[in-house]
C-alpha cells in the first residue's frame with residue numbers, strides 16, 4: 001500500500017510560494033534547515049484530486065460557478081461514515097478556510113468586549129482572531145494535558161459575560177482527543193452558562209492507533225444546541241491551499257440567521273476548485289488517507305526511538321514526545337533539555353529562545369516554538385511528522 005503512494009518521496013517545494021519553505025529565512029534566519037513546522041504534509045495529495053482538477057483546467061474556461069448540489073450531501077455522508085454523526089445537508093455551509101470561519105463566527109455571534117475562552121496551549125489563531133476583533137480572551141489552561149473543567153466552571157461563574165469557548169477537537173498542539181465524558185461535561189457547563197461552543201474539528205479525520213474522534217455536537221442535545229462546528233478535508237488530504245472547509249450548525253435558531261448573513265455577504269460560495277477537490281477527496285481519497293495515517297504512525301514510533309536515545313549527563317531523556325492520538329503534530333516536552341541549556345531549574349519565557357536556537361542552529365530543523373501556543377508552551381516545541389521518514393533523520 002505504501003509503495004502505491006510512495007510517502008518516502010522527497011518533494012521539492014522551495015520557490016513554489018510554499019509558506020513552509022519560502023518563509024524559512026524570514027522566521028528562522030536561514031533556509032538550509034529541514035522544515036518540520038507549518039501543518040501541511042510533505043506528501044503528494046491523493047491523485048483523485050489532481051485528476052478532477054486537471055479535467056477542469058483542461059476545459060480552458062474559468063467562468064462563474066454554482067455550488068455543486070452534491071457537495072453538502074457528500075460532506076454529510078463523510079461525517080456519518082467517518083464520525084457516526086448524522087447531520088442534514090441543510091445544516092452545512094461552505095466556508096473558505098477554518099481560521100476565516102473562526103473570524104466569521106466570532107464577528108457574527110459576539111461583539112467587541114465580549115469574553116471568549118480558549119484552552120491553552122492551543123493553536124495561536126484561537127487567541128489572535130478574537131483579540132484582533134476586540135474580544136477579550138480568557139484562558140482555561142489544560143491541566144496535565146486534560147481539560148480543566150473545574151477551572152472552566154469557576155471562570156464562567158466569575159465572568160458571566162462570557163459568550164463563547166473555542167474548542168480544539170482534537171487538540172493542536174498535543175493531538176489529544178477528548179473523551180465522550182469530557183465533552184458531555186463541557187456541554188453541560190457551557191449550556192448552563194449560555195456559552196456557545198465553536199468546535200474546530202480540522203484534525204478529526206486523522207485519528208491514529210485506531211482511535212475514533214467524537215464530534216462535540218454529537219454527544220448530547222445540549223451540545224448540539226450550542227455548537228458551531230468547523231471541519232475541512234484540508235489536513236486529511238493535504239489540500240489546505242484550496243481553502244475548502246465547512247461549518248455545521250444543527251440548531252436552526254443559530255444556523256438560519258448565521259447562514260443568511262454568510263450568504264448575503266457571499267462568504268459561503270465555494271470556488272469551483274475547492275468544491276471539486278473536496279468532493280473528490282471525500283468520495284475517493286479514503287484509501288490514501290488510511291495509508292498516510294499508517295505511515296505517520298510509523299514516523300511517530302521512529303521519532304520516539306530517536307528521542308529515547310537522546311539523554312543528558314544524568315542519563316535521563318532530554319526530550320519527551322507526547323504521542324498524539326490524532327494527526328501528525330508531535331508536542332515535544334523539551335523542559336529537561338531547556339533546563340540544561342539555561343543552567344537552571346526555574347524556566348522563564350525568555351529562556352525559550354535557547355531551545356529555538358538549539359533546534360535551528362544545532363539540529364538544523366525548523367519547529368514551531370511552544371510559546372507560540374501560549375505561555376503554557378514554555379519548554380515545548382511542535383514537530384510536524386507528516387513527511388518522508390528520511391526528513392526525520394536529523395542529528396541530535
Ligand SMILES: Cc1ncc(COP(=O)(O)O)c(C=O)c1O
Nearest residue numbers: 039097098099100123172200202
Ligand atoms: C486547529 C487548527 N485549525 C485551523 C487550522 C488552519 O485551517 P485553515 O487553513 O483552513 O484556516 C489549523 C492549521 O494548522 C489548525 O491546526
